[in-house]
Amino acid sequence: MSMLVTRRERFSAGHRLYNPAFSEAENARIFGKCSNPTGHGHNYVLEVTVEGSLEPATGYVIDLSKLSELIRERIIDDVDHRNLNQDVDWLQGQNPTTEVLASAFWDRLEAHLPSGRLHSLRLGETDKNWAERRRDGN
Amino acid sequence: MSMLVTRRERFSAGHRLYNPAFSEAENARIFGKCSNPTGHGHNYVLEVTVEGSLEPATGYVIDLSKLSELIRERIIDDVDHRNLNQDVDWLQGQNPTTEVLASAFWDRLEAHLPSGRLHSLRLGETDKNWAERRRDGN
Amino acid sequence: MSMLVTRRERFSAGHRLYNPAFSEAENARIFGKCSNPTGHGHNYVLEVTVEGSLEPATGYVIDLSKLSELIRERIIDDVDHRNLNQDVDWLQGQNPTTEVLASAFWDRLEAHLPSGRLHSLRLGETDKNWAERRRDGN
Amino acid sequence: MSMLVTRRERFSAGHRLYNPAFSEAENARIFGKCSNPTGHGHNYVLEVTVEGSLEPATGYVIDLSKLSELIRERIIDDVDHRNLNQDVDWLQGQNPTTEVLASAFWDRLEAHLPSGRLHSLRLGETDKNWAERRRDGN
Amino acid sequence: MSMLVTRRERFSAGHRLYNPAFSEAENARIFGKCSNPTGHGHNYVLEVTVEGSLEPATGYVIDLSKLSELIRERIIDDVDHRNLNQDVDWLQGQNPTTEVLASAFWDRLEAHLPSGRLHSLRLGETDKNWAERRRDGN
Amino acid sequence: MSMLVTRRERFSAGHRLYNPAFSEAENARIFGKCSNPTGHGHNYVLEVTVEGSLEPATGYVIDLSKLSELIRERIIDDVDHRNLNQDVDWLQGQNPTTEVLASAFWDRLEAHLPSGRLHSLRLGETDKNWAERRRDGN
Numbered sequence: 001m002s003m004l005v006t007r008r009e010r011f012s013a014g015h016r017l018y019n020p021a022f023s024e025a026e027n028a029r030i031f032g033k034c035s036n037p038t039g040h041g042h043n044y045v046l047e048v049t050v051e052g053s054l055e056p057a058t059g060y061v062i063d064l065s066k067l068s069e070l071i072r073e074r075i076i077d078d079v080d081h082r083n084l085n086q087d088v089d090w091l092q093g094q095n096p097t098t099e100v101l102a103s104a105f106w107d108r109l110e111a112h113l114p115s116g117r118l119h120s121l122r123l124g125e126t127d128k129n130w131a132e133r134r135r136d137g138n
Numbered sequence: 139m140s141m142l143v144t145r146r147e148r149f150s151a152g153h154r155l156y157n158p159a160f161s162e163a164e165n166a167r168i169f170g171k172c173s174n175p176t177g178h179g180h181n182y183v184l185e186v187t188v189e190g191s192l193e194p195a196t197g198y199v200i201d202l203s204k205l206s207e208l209i210r211e212r213i214i215d216d217v218d219h220r221n222l223n224q225d226v227d228w229l230q231g232q233n234p235t236t237e238v239l240a241s242a243f244w245d246r247l248e249a250h251l252p253s254g255r256l257h258s259l260r261l262g263e264t265d266k267n268w269a270e271r272r273r274d275g276n
Numbered sequence: 277m278s279m280l281v282t283r284r285e286r287f288s289a290g291h292r293l294y295n296p297a298f299s300e301a302e303n304a305r306i307f308g309k310c311s312n313p314t315g316h317g318h319n320y321v322l323e324v325t326v327e328g329s330l331e332p333a334t335g336y337v338i339d340l341s342k343l344s345e346l347i348r349e350r351i352i353d354d355v356d357h358r359n360l361n362q363d364v365d366w367l368q369g370q371n372p373t374t375e376v377l378a379s380a381f382w383d384r385l386e387a388h389l390p391s392g393r394l395h396s397l398r399l400g401e402t403d404k405n406w407a408e409r410r411r412d413g414n
Numbered sequence: 415m416s417m418l419v420t421r422r423e424r425f426s427a428g429h430r431l432y433n434p435a436f437s438e439a440e441n442a443r444i445f446g447k448c449s450n451p452t453g454h455g456h457n458y459v460l461e462v463t464v465e466g467s468l469e470p471a472t473g474y475v476i477d478l479s480k481l482s483e484l485i486r487e488r489i490i491d492d493v494d495h496r497n498l499n500q501d502v503d504w505l506q507g508q509n510p511t512t513e514v515l516a517s518a519f520w521d522r523l524e525a526h527l528p529s530g531r532l533h534s535l536r537l538g539e540t541d542k543n544w545a546e547r548r549r550d551g552n
Numbered sequence: 553m554s555m556l557v558t559r560r561e562r563f564s565a566g567h568r569l570y571n572p573a574f575s576e577a578e579n580a581r582i583f584g585k586c587s588n589p590t591g592h593g594h595n596y597v598l599e600v601t602v603e604g605s606l607e608p609a610t611g612y613v614i615d616l617s618k619l620s621e622l623i624r625e626r627i628i629d630d631v632d633h634r635n636l637n638q639d640v641d642w643l644q645g646q647n648p649t650t651e652v653l654a655s656a657f658w659d660r661l662e663a664h665l666p667s668g669r670l671h672s673l674r675l676g677e678t679d680k681n682w683a684e685r686r687r688d689g690n
Numbered sequence: 691m692s693m694l695v696t697r698r699e700r701f702s703a704g705h706r707l708y709n710p711a712f713s714e715a716e717n718a719r720i721f722g723k724c725s726n727p728t729g730h731g732h733n734y735v736l737e738v739t740v741e742g743s744l745e746p747a748t749g750y751v752i753d754l755s756k757l758s759e760l761i762r763e764r765i766i767d768d769v770d771h772r773n774l775n776q777d778v779d780w781l782q783g784q785n786p787t788t789e790v791l792a793s794a795f796w797d798r799l800e801a802h803l804p805s806g807r808l809h810s811l812r813l814g815e816t817d818k819n820w821a822e823r824r825r826d827g828n
């Protein structure tokens with residue numbers, strides 16, 4: 001039996017899609033309105049999925065309130081109501097696309113799970129646009 | 139080609155997270171407010187996914203109205219507006235976490251599908267907390 | 277100009293529709309499955325709307341994070357993950373229908389608003405069933 | 415008979431709550447994390463409601479695709495993927511709270527409706543926080 | 553105290569916006585893609601709001617399961633999975649815009665409520681387009 | 691690392707479930723109300739998921755605005771506000787179930803992706819009924 005649990009969290013942040021290796025004109029051409037210099041932002045939805053076996057004494061794969069705390073400490077506290085291009089140490093030098101953020105969030109969590117292992121991490125920047133990093137082979 | 143169909147159903151139920159092998163204090167420590175002795179409840183969302191081949195004459199993997207009836211007969215009629223700790227024969231002696239419920243619901247359905255085979259069963263107790271049982275290898 | 281602001285909160289609770297002045301059979305006839313003796317529960321959605329003038333220095337009718345704290349202190353902390361028939365002092369002796377809860381929640385908030393005045397309070401027990409108390413004349 | 419029609423639109427923007435008449439410390443105290451200097455942002459939901467009589471030949475109060483175009487020309491094109499503190503002429507000098515934005519958006523639309531009259535305009539910056547301007551007496 | 557309760561229902565139907573007094577070209581110009589001759593359809597959301605006093609013995613303004621049955625008998629059974637231009641006696645000769653449908657649905661319900669009185673009826677044909685009929689003075 | 695991105699689009703269409711090889715009575719028995727001869731319709735939700743590597747210069751697996759344009763050109767422009775039994779060349783002779791549509795939509799997109807490869811395509815005809823085609827082995 002394969003068992004997964006998911007915790008969904010939300011945060012709001014500002015960003016601008018921008019690669020300093022490109023000229024302003026290239027950034028505008030490639031990233032369009034997402035590269036507007038003064039920035040914009042989103043209400044992000046973050047879904048973290050952990051796989052593992054059902055622990056018989058608790059009936060849990062992982063205590064989702066503990067997973068929520070971990071997501072808060074390792075991710076949300078750093079990004080909520082922040083500018084993702086400027087304010088977050090562990091995002092420095094990265095272009096904050098949904099894919100890049102999902103990948104960076106994975107790296108913030110993977111080694112810190114108290115039980116189970118990270119199966120997938122899904123991030124939505126709007127209802128229309130989502131990125132997901134999955135463990136290889138899933 | 140791999141083809142999946144999903145039926146989403148909803149029900150409301152009461153429960154309390156509680157393991158009788160633990161003391162009241164241990165239950166309170168481990169399950170927190172979810173172990174409040176008088177119980178609480180949720181509007182559950184249940185998503186049942188069946189995989190199979192597309193039957194050429196109907197264009198169906200499985201008739202979703204028949205799948206809905208099956209879910210109703212085997213699960214919803216027993217749990218809707220019920221107390222999951224006390225009222226459901228086939229949950230007796232189990233701690234009704236989302237994971238445990240998802241696993242028990244799978245066992246109620248798997249052998250009864252008229253066509254296709256069960257691929258995954260996902261249960262949400264709130265918008266934030268989800269559990270999913272998948273067939274091994276999926 | 278008429279200005280309204282709304283804060284939406286969520287909580288989960290257990291309840292049973294039941295009037296002790298009715299026989300068990302009458303309760304079952306009138307309230308149907310909602311009167312199941314062992315109780316069930318819901319994920320409630322609570323929307324509190326305050327009307328007032330736009331304070332020029334802040335651009336606020338009321339600081340919604342302060343309104344959220346007030347709702348938490350006066351309502352959510354008492355009802356979340358509780359049994360609404362048994363656990364809440366200020367609901368004692370009341371039948372916890374959505375209408376009765378919306379009215380009681382109004383009474384818990386009205387005199388405590390730091391600015392503006394209560395315009396309406398809306399409570400959903402499922403996506404399908406809602407009750408709203410409004411100020412007379414609204 | 416009173417007839418209302420509503421068009422819902424969405425946009426994403428950046429902002430910072432900030433009153434230049436306050437010190438940085440006062441801004442931080444009053445607006446909290448919403449006043450973070452580098453800015454953040456939201457996926458806004460905008461609901462514009464028009465009241466009027468049902469035009470017999472069309473069955474419309476107002477053609478909602480025309481209302482959508484008007485909202486786009488007068489509001490969305492100026493604010494989508496923009497910084498609301500810096501990029502929008504008609505918001506200059508205003509603190510972009512949800513209330514202030516709802517009020518400013520009303521002023522951008524009211525005189526331009528081809529039929530009916532503006533009844534209410536509702537803006538959500540998250541699922542939890544909403545502001546609404548209504549015509550006096552509604 | 554003013555008390556409202558709302559029941560939300562859903563149905564799917566087909567329609568075409570079309571006024572036989574107009575030429576095909578006029579219909580195409582006025583109603584655009586909504587006038588495509590072969591028809592299209594929507595998943596409609598219907599919200600019926602009843603106002604009344606809280607009946608002390610039940611805690612109900614109106615039993616929402618009874619309101620649901622009434623909506624089903626008077627509206628949903630006639631329109632669900634039907635063509636709104638052709639299949640519904642009480643819509644004959646009307647152009648099925650959201651406004652026209654909301655108004656016709658009101659007329660199907662108003663005289664039949666067992667308690668309370670109809671306050672408003674809101675219909676959405678998509679997440680973006682809504683119409684609402686309200687009692688005069690509301 | 692496995693990376694997926696998803697674009698969600700919406701369209702409204704009419705259809706009737708019908709196999710001309712069946713008699714009218716058989717169609718009615720097999721497809722129920724979905725086979726009503728005058729047709730009905732839905733607001734469809736389409737989710738297209740592409741897998742690929744994260745392109746370092748852009749931080750994209752695929753530019754989701756380009757994926758959106760592709761979905762529009764290859765699918766939405768042909769099906770939105772259309773009758774799926776009659777109006778779409780590439781659906782001729784097929785019974786427009788959710789499964790059949792999801793499979794046909796896959797075939798419209800797969801060879802046309804500018805980068806990445808199609809991982810899965812999910813289509814909802816209502817909130818309750820979904821079909822998904824996945825690449826073999828996923």
